[in-house]
Amino acid sequence: MDIDLDRVSVDLAGTRLVHDITLSAAAGRVVGLVGPNGSGKSTLLRCVYRALRPAAGAVRLGGADLHALAPREAARRVAALPQEHSAEFDFTVAEVVGMGRLPHRGAFAGPTAGDEERCAAALRRAGADHLAGRGFLSLSGGEKQRVLIARALVQEPRVLVLDEPTNHLDIAHQLEVLALVREAGPTVLTALHDLNLAAGHCDLLYVIEAGRIVASGPPVEVLQPDLLAEVFGVRATPVRHPLTGAVHLLFDRLDRLDPLDPLDPLDRP
Structure with missing residues (x-):
């Protein structure tokens, strides 16, 4: 599914942090946002997974206004791995991944056998199946990241939004996770600090500085x-x-x- 940001601006606490950004990610492509700290990458992505509403402009999925969709319908189309996450209760890893199936179930329905199979498969793909019975809060940063990748994938989104998905991961798991999200098939919009990872794994890059796009194109042309x-x-x-x-x-x-x-x-x- 295509995703398009049309002249999006974002304000926080009365300050405009993102200015008039237009970008597109075609179906099945991996599109990267790169830029220095504080450039607006995370703020922009928060609009795409509906944690923020644009002050101006629109985010469109397949031509539909994302912010006009019902929450359950939006969650069926977009999954996100934010840069920061919190868990107050020590759910097991299997329970955390199972939360990714909630948009596909009725309000009071429990997990089906198919849900459990999908969750187990996602954990295997993320290299985290051995953690299924562990408490999420007991995991290392890298283990948590792989579990959250599995949760996002089991949601079966059409668009996957990743904010620094390689945080806390060793180099082998960095490469595996980026290969995994491409193989999974959704359109991917990701912010990356590591320019070499961005160059090697993204089809298209947008460079953001001070809340504005200053360059875009294939990595070899942009970097x-x-x-x-x-x-x-x-x-x-x-x-x-x-x-x-x-x-x-x-x-x-x-x-x-x-x-x-x-x-x-x-x-x-």
Whole structure:
């Protein structure tokens, strides 16, 4: 399912944090939002999973206004993994993942055998099936992240919104989770801090600075040294991955006088 943001602006506490953003993610594509801390990525994503309502503009799913949908219908179409989550009660992992099936059941209906099969399969795909009987609050940050990915997938959304989904994950699980969400098939809109992960796993990137889009396009076209110096304040050298051909970035500080010299002037004896 296509998702389109049409001239979306967002205000919080009387301050405009997102300004007139228009972007599109075609069905089945992985679209990344990148930008420095505080640029507005998370605020924008919160509009897409209905935690915030735009001050102006609209979020459309397949042409329908997302914020005009009934909550249950919206939850059948969009699942989210926010950057921050809380759990006051120590549900088991199996119970947490099972919550992803709630939009597909009646108000007072219990889980079906099919629901339980889907939850078990999602936990296996996320590499977390061995945690099913554990209390969620007892898990490490990386284990919690994999369980929440499983919960989002078992919701069977048409659009998956991920805010820093690789937080707390080791490198193997970072790669596995990003491959998993692509293989699952929904349209994916994700914010990522790691530009190399964004380059290797996104079809399209939008660069956001101070609440505005400053560049967009395929990663190889967007992640150019001049733009990265201006937006992120780093010197970047793009190279090609020898196996995948994806662009990979080597970083250094902008204030280093000689990029080939490993020592700062102050470090020299």
